[in-house]
Amino acid sequence: MGANGPKRRDGTGAKPAARGPAGGKVGHAVPVGHAAPLSPGAPPLRRSFDIPSDFAASRDVQDAVMADVAARGFDEESAFAIRISLEEAVVNAIRHGNKFDVAKRVRVESVVSDRTAEISVEDEGPGFDRGHIPDPTAEENLCRPNGRGILLIESYMNAVRWEQNGRRVHMTKHAASPVVAVPVPPGA
Secondary structure, three states, X not given: OOOOOOOXXXXXXXXXXXXXXXXXXXXXXXXXXXXXXXXXXOOOEEEEEEEEOOHHHHHHHHHHHHHHHHHOOOOHHHHHHHHHHHHHHHHHHHHHHOOOOOOOEEEEEEEEOOOEEEEEEEOOOOOOOHHHOOOOOOHXXXXXXXXXXXXXXXXXXXXXXXXXXHOEEEEEEEOOOOOOOOOOOOOO
């Protein structure tokens, strides 16, 4: 496989890979057989991507993960939260971690079940200390362009762990509980 192409290990039977702008292969957005929601209790959908620091390749990865989220029937709010958080994590990995160096890789892994989406994004940059990122909502930082992606990720996801000195973020989102109608007994 070329130096700029992803190494697919998802085992989903996805359609053949598309070509990215640099000619490298990128994961296809729609896995075969995932057009309709899968039955409850089906095995989790697992994906693993290894892409260059390239926004075009990242869009294909995001589309593929979001296809799994849709196939599992996540509600709109949860799907929106996952999409925003995944996009911010990948953009941060390319922009801040790998500094747009296409020779450096971004790894994305996802496991999507009926009730939970777990996503990890890792870059090859120097890392960062989460405690040293200023609060973008503090008055003195309102006009500064940094830290908002982290704020969004930590606001939208149920759990976020920064690992490997900030080079890897592990995010978890639980689907909203389904609304179950419970009949109220007469006179209650």
